[in-house]
Amino acid sequence: MNDHTNQETQHHGDKPVKRREMSRRQFLSYTLGGAGAFMGAGMLVPMVRFAVDPVLQPKSQAEWVKVVEESKVTNEPKSFKFQVHQVDGWYESSPELEAWIAKGPDGKIFALNPTCKHLGCTVNWNGSPQFQNQYYCPCHGAHYTIDGKALAVAPLPLDEYEVKIENGFVYVGQLGPNKRV
Structure with missing residues (x-):
């Protein structure tokens, strides 16, 4: 075998x-x-x-930006434009922003962002004869008090910038929720 x-x-x-x-x-x-x-x-x-x-990367706080002389701020809100330097990833830019700055009844200066909280249009102070002494949004009729409190249409108050006074100038900083209303 x-x-x-x-x-x-x-x-x-x-x-x-x-x-x-x-x-x-x-x-x-x-x-x-x-x-x-x-x-x-x-x-x-x-x-x-x-x-x-x-x-x-950790998100950095906004830097303080000099906007206007303190003596030019009154009880009635005025629009002031300012530039900020921002970095988005690798893209650097210096957009022009706007703030409505006024003195409150307590004498303290505050600054509001003019972006409507309804759909993002820009609000104006006394922008409508129908709504005197209010911020008015021409897009959909939202309106706000002098402190930024929403009266109609918009679900939230206007955002508020942090403010500091230094050497006779008003500086604005980080934008956040409205603390006045």
């Missing part, structure tokens, strides 16, 4: 064990695929980091 028949008779009804071997083609496919994936990840990780890095 030859060896092949001897092995079959020894296992006596058991299925013969097959050894699974990797072919040369499979080895090269796995090796080249793994190396390609490693190099691809090596190129992709810096690109993802570059795109995501600005999002991970």
Whole structure:
């Protein structure tokens, strides 16, 4: 008897064990695929980091911006424009913003953002003859008190800038929710 028949008779009804071997083609496919994936990840990780890095940076507080002399601020709100320097990711710009600045009944100076809280149009002081001594939004008829409290249409009061007085000048800072109403 030859060896092949001897092995079959020894296992006596058991299925013969097959050894699974990797072919040369499979080895090269796995090796080249793994190396390609490693190099691809090596190129992709810096690109993802570059795109995501600005999002991970802590947000800085707004800097104080000199807007107007304190002597020019009256009890009636006046519009003053000012520029801020801002960085959005890698884009730097200096947009011109606007604030309505006035003295309250307590004598303290406050500044309101003129963006309507309804749909983002710009409000004006005494912008409508129908609503005297109020901020009025021409887009949808929202109107606000001198302190920025919403009287109609808008769901929230006008936002308020932080204000400080230094060396006879009014400075505005971070924009936030209205604390006057």
